[in-house]
Amino acid sequence: MTMPSWTDPKLGTMKRAALWLVTVVGEGNVFTKEDVKTAFPGVSQADRRVRDLRDHGWQIDTNREDAYLGPNEQRFVKQGSPVWEPGKGTRPGTSITQTRRREVLAGDGHFCRSCGITPGELYVGTYETAQLDIARRVVKQPNGSGKTELVTECNRCRVGGRGTAADLGALLAAIAALGSLERRMLAEWVGEDKRDFSTVERLWAEYRTLPQESRSKVRETLALLVP
Structure with missing residues (x-):
């Protein structure tokens, strides 16, 4: 054409x-x-x-x-779909009813499932507050097919995660490969739908977000503190 x-x-x-x-x-x-x-x-x-x-x-x-x-x-x-061709420029049925929106927010605990931030909470080191929205995420099923599901994400994660897909089959296979102790630990976290991170883990996560210059300073400080 x-x-x-x-x-x-x-x-x-x-x-x-x-x-x-x-x-x-x-x-x-x-x-x-x-x-x-x-x-x-x-x-x-x-x-x-x-x-x-x-x-x-x-x-x-x-x-x-x-x-x-x-x-x-x-x-x-x-380039995506050739929207200028007949029948391909129609906007996808993406509307979410308020009832469905409330159901997704409640099911996700009213926090961003990607970073854990809650609505109105300040992003670290900024004066910007988080807003929650409903995102569509493609999830690869164990049979190889893709399924679009709804998930709660903040305004930052929703933009950054656009176009990404999750692999449910790979996750389930990795869980099956865990040892019994690790599997019980994971089951507890899943049951509570949260995990309390240790101080060291929180510091590691914060370190990972730093620019290269600041990461170098952290390494230099640790080199002096760790014998």
Whole structure:
């Protein structure tokens, strides 16, 4: 099928934006919000239509996913569904009812299942508070099929985890391979749906988040303290 022109005014903005990314920007290249405004003058929320492409499998990264990007830059990483083709530009049925949303939040304990933060809690070292939302996560089943399930995540983890998938089959196989003592320990954590980390483990997790320069200072301090 011949690809239509991104300048065709008969197409919707999202379809035109998809064609513009493919034919003008190109996969792997960077564009800015100003580029979008220039390409679609007088079109309201054109940048939002670009973001809507993510619901159709398009990977468009911001500086949250790609540290090399500036605050106003985005990278067109990978094309998704050809939304300009008939029947492929319909927005997926992604709406979640308020009842279902409450059920997922309650089932997940009202905290982010990725990092454990609770709503309104400050991210460490910032004045930014966490907001919880419902994310869709593809889970690879033991039979090899993929199933989309709902999970509670904070605004940071939801953006950073977009497009990732969990492997339930591999997890179950790893659990089966555990020794009896480790399996009982894991069963207790799963039963309580929480695990209390030791001071050393918390310090290790904090160390892992530091920039390289600060990690070097930690190593130097430990070299002096540990005989």
